[in-house]
Amino acid sequence: MAYALQQLINGVTLGMIYGLIAVGYTMVYGIIGMINFAHGDIFMVGAFLSMISLLGLAAFGITSVPLALALTLIFAAAIASLYGWTVERLAYRPLRGSFRLAPLISAIGMSIVLQTFVQVSQGARVKPMEALLPGGVQLMDQGGFAVQLSWMQVAIVITTLVVLAVFTWLVTRTSLGRSMRACEQDLKMAGLLGIDTDRTISLTFVIGAALAAVAGLMFLLYYGVIDFYIGFVAGVKAFTAAVLGGIGSLPGAVIGGLLIGLIEVFWSAYFSVQYKDVAAFSILVIVLIFMPTGILGRADVEKV
Amino acid sequence: MKSALRDAVLSALVALRPVPVAIAVAAVFVGRLLLLAWRGRSRAAARHANRAFAERLTQAGKYVAPLLLIVALAVPLSGDRYYLHLGILVMTYVMLGWGLNIVVGLAGLLDLGYVAFYAVGAYSYAIISTTYGLGFWTCLPIAGILAAIWGIMLGFPVLRLRGDYLAIVTLAFGEIIRIVITNWVSLTNGPNGISGIPRPTLFGLKFTPAGGPGSFSDFFHLPPSPTWRAVYLYYVILVLALLTNWVTLRLRRLPLGRAWEALREDEVACRSLGINVTVTKLTAFAIGALFGGFAGAFFATRQAFVSPESFTFIESAIVLSIVVLGGLGSQLGVALAALVMIGGFEVFRALADYRMLVFGAALVLIMVLRPRGLVAGRTPTVALGRKREISAELVAQGRG
Amino acid sequence: MADELLEVTDLTMRFGGLRAVDALSFVARRGEITAVIGPNGAGKTTVFNCITGFYRPTGGGVLLTHADGARFALQRLPGHRIARRARVARTFQNIRLFAGMTVLENLLVAQHNTLMAATGFGILAVLGLSRYPVAERQAIERAREWLDAIGLTERADDPAGALPYGAQRRLEIARAMCIDPVLLCLDEPAAGLNPRESDELNRLLLRIRADGCSILLIEHDMGVVMRISDHIIVLDHGRKISDGTPEQVRADPHVIAAYLGEGDEDEVPAEEVVA
Structure with missing residues (x-):
């Protein structure tokens, strides 16, 4: 019981990180129908930016942890947004309205560029960082097994929820959100009605990248180690989460993220760590067999 | 600025x-x-x-293809082992590209996990040959068939899925295979890989660098040299690649190949004409996987060593890029793209770590400049009169 | 001659709360052209999709009887079997040709199952060891007959997507005919055609009927419907409101009311239709 509760806490924390990344995938997919393969790498860049920022702030003598985290959050999100914007501008916009596979290959190319760029500029070695928020609260103790809720986990869950709340407000209550939803329904029609679709798409990438950067910061805080390859692994799982939740659906992305996080953590805890990814992918395949458009996805009714 | x-x-x-x-x-x-x-x-x-460029290229294709073949046949004459190894590498990717072209280019099914079939082929050969002592030519069909079976197993549940759902599931299967071969240590020796995989023989003649009794150089009274093996390997992969090409070209003119292309154009219409969509997709998957498996077995015998590292997503991405860059469905385009990309990658060897950077940027740039690939357009499979090239704008890329 | 080919009984199709087709029953007889007409949104295409296996109906049955007595419960067959075994062919409201393939290739794909049977599981044909070349020649011959019938022989080697609209419509019908159907379902074949093309279409449909293939037709163009149909079924809001010969239907007050939109007691409120 205690053990399971501990896994639940860990799973939710991890799931939040996946969910944040998955939102970026699902948004871009919803609007322009492409898999943004470079998104996982934006997340990775976000993690590196966070590390650089934290080290830099420490060098400037800013030792207040909440302040440093807040500044880092803003810094990483801002710079990662620029990355997202640039990637869209260079690799995707010229291919708008092009054939289906060209943007995909372009995205893979961009992903390779970002990954290699970080690898050569930061080195291939794993970068460790000391825990910023040590300690936590002991929830219960059962037969010598203590259930820990670390401050880090609390911080991750709270930050994610706040960020998602802001994001939900942005999408449902602002005119930008309205444009985004209109573009998602029908890009051409939205353009005819006077929505600047290019700008809306750019902003979608910017918002997605900012969320990914937040996820990057969370990842850095949670695991304390990052390398240039985390983007691929987390990206694939976040995309899996987006598909699991029903691609194009924003709540679906978060639900999918949580599910993938929970599956991964529980499988590792009760069965085998090595096969945790196999478990996550297998669940994906099984879910898709019974719900071909994911959990919250719109049914893909073919008009004939 | x-x-x-x-x-x-x-x-x-x-x-x-x-x-x-x-x-x-x-x-x-x-x-x-x-x-x-x-x-x-x-x-x-x-x-x-x-369009003008594409037309010129297609017309030139009549001369380019035979020319390429002659050059390909003549590579060993250089006697330079560097070129031989490069040639083997390029040919392996040509073969993989042609294999994936069946799935992506003809049937229009986006497969992001092609490397899984490559891995199944390689490991099948590695395990069977080291366990039962069977030779390359015996194991080659087994490896291919095992990969095809894996293709059918993969295809069966997922072919109902459309578009990018299929893409992510194939990607997931590719990753699953890699994780399993990394962790199933008793069978695959895990991350350490399998070494001592037998090299191919020519009617029982071995290609040992030092010569000796029973070796190729001994039998033909040639000076013993490691080059013979490289030459032999080169011709093996050339023949395998040409086999892939030949089968694909034949199939394109048969109902099955036509059904693949029709599927890429419009799945709903196919169904209304009585074509069993699932079976047709499965055959594309299985045949693509078969050739992937052959290529994998060749890879294992060439290296004499396999490890999970060789079968990462980036391999799938490279092969897919070759197919898209070549122009979906175009055999000549795929060969050219493999030559340009793998050869180009070698040319930039001096860049060391920055090589992948250039590679990624090149992918973006080529796609932006030629989103339809090098040889766009489609040649009809049958005609009452003269076959005329179909402009790429009309040809669909599939939704599966 | 005029025995029952297609019997639709209590066919119902629900999408969420909306009954697109509501307990519809009708009969289409062999050797006739049966037209299904009705205002926009009456559920005509839904009926077609249920008959041809693209939708699985919520309730009711669709029974097809061949001349030799073989019977097929279409609501239970998968789509490709309906075309292959029950030999029901269809066209689409938005033309669905294989745009990147030539006109001839389109017609050969339609003969897939016949040709496939001649390839010896594919393997023999790859090796060049089957009677496939003969089968292909026959298939091309058959395609050529249809090309002559629709006047597209000259354009056989052009991509289907490059044909003018009217020619695409005719090609789609010819392609459907290449599966050798007993029933041809046409979803608005005259939509977007000019009067001359409409006339050509009429002649083509009458010829198809004369060759022994029955036709089920959805059409808005009353000129086409009244001139060539033997039997008309009128739908409104998913229900049958009239059924009979063109003369009977033309005189039916329900039909007039439905088309002019007055005095219809079971009119669905607008919100419900949107839902």
Whole structure:
């Protein structure tokens, strides 16, 4: 019981990180129908930016942890947004309205560029960082097994929820959100009605990248180690989460993220760590067999 | 200028070292210039030029293809082992590209996990040959069939899925295979891989570098040299690749191949004409996997060593890029793309770590400049009169 | 001659709360052209999709009887079997040709199952060891007959997507005919055609009927419907409101009311239709 509760806490924390990344995938997919393969790498860049920022702030003598985290959050999100914007501008916009596979290959190319760029500029070695928020609260103790809720986990869950709340407000209550939803329904029609679709798409990438950067910061805080390859692994799982939740659906992305996080953590805890990814992918395949458009996805009714 | 500067500033912010920053700035700057130059031409003119180029290339194809074949056959004459090894590498990718072309180019099914079939082929050969002592030529069909079975097993549940759902599931299957071979230590020896995989023989003649009784050089009274093996391996992969090509070209003119292409054009219409969509997709998957498995077995015998590292997603991505860059469905295009990409990758060896950077940027650039690939357009499979090339704009890329 | 080919009984199709087709029953007889007409949104295409296996009906049955007595419960067959075994062919409201393939290739794909049977599981044909070349020649011959019938022989080697609209419509019908159907379902074949093309279409449909293939037709163009149909079924809001010969239907007050939109007691409120 205690053990399971501990896994639940860990799973939710991890799931939040996946969910944040998955939102970026699902948004871009919803609007322009492409898999943004470079998104996982934006997340990775976000993690590196966070590390650089934290080290830099420490060098400037800013030792207040909440302040440093807040500044880092803003810094990483801002710079990662620029990355997202640039990637869209260079690799995707010229291919708008092009054939289906060209943007995909372009995205893979961009992903390779970002990954290699970080690898050569930061080195291939794993970068460790000391825990910023040590300690936590002991929830219960059962037969010598203590259930820990670390401050880090609390911080991750709270930050994610706040960020998602802001994001939900942005999408449902602002005119930008309205444009985004209109573009998602029908890009051409939205353009005819006077929505600047290019700008809306750019902003979608910017918002997605900012969320990914937040996820990057969370990842850095949670695991304390990052390398240039985390983007691929987390990206694939976040995309899996987006598909699991029903691609194009924003709540679906978060639900999918949580599910993938929970599956991964529980499988590792009760069965085998090595096969945790196999478990996550297998669940994906099984879910898709019974719900071909994911959990919250719109049914893909073919008009004939 | 302004945007180049902006890009540079943000590049600098992530990099703590000056040299990569400078290179990144330069790359972005040049990229921008090219983009502007490309935009400078009017869209219509660009499209017209593109089409003219495609037509010229297709016409030239009649001469380019035989020429390429002659060059390919003549590579061993150079006697230079560097070129032989490069040739083997390029040919392996040509074969993989042709194999994947069946799935992606003809049937229009987006497969992001093609490397799984390559891995199944390689490990099948490695395990069977080291366990039962069977030779390459015996194991080759087994490896291919096992890969095809894996293709059917993979295809069966997922072919109901459409579009990018299929893409992510194939990607997931590719990863599953890699994780399983990494962790199933008792069978695959895990991350350490399998070594001592037997080399192929020619009717029982071995290609030992030092010669000796029973070896190829001994039998033909040639001076013992490691080059013989390289030459032999080169011709083996050349023959395997040409087999792939031949089967694909034959199938395209048969109902099955036509059904694949029809599926790519419109799945609903196929169903209304009584074509069993699932079975048709499965055959495409299985045949694509078969050739992937052959290529994998060849890879294992060439290296005499396999490990999970060789079967990462990036391999799938490279093969898919070759197919898309070549022009979906075009056999000549795929061969050219493999030559340009793998050969080009070798040319930039001096760049060391930056090589992948150039590679990624090149992918983006080529797609932006030629989104339909090098040889766009489709040749009809049958005609009452003269076969005329079909413009790429009319040809669909599939939704599966 | 005029025995029952297609019997639709209590066919119902629900999408969420909306009954697109509501307990519809009708009969289409062999050797006749049966037209299904009705205002926009009456559920005509839904009926077609249920008959041809693209939708699985919520309730009711669709029974097809061949001349030799073989019977097929279409609501239970998968789509490709309906075309292959029950030999029901269809066209689409938005033309669905294989745009990147030539006109001839389109017609050969339609003969897939016949040709496939001649390839010896594919393997023999790859090796060049089957009677496939003969089968292909026959298939091309058959395609050529249809090309002559629709006047597209000259354009056989052009991509289907490059044909003018009217020619695409005719090609789609010819392609459907290449599966050798007993029932041809046409979803608005005259939509977007000019009067001359409409006339050509009429002649083509009458010829198809004369060759022994029955036709089920959805059409808005009353000129086409009244001139060539033997039997008309009128739908409104998913229900049958009239059924009979063109003369009977033309005189039916329900039909007039439905088309002019007055005095219809079971009119669905607008919100419900949107839902």
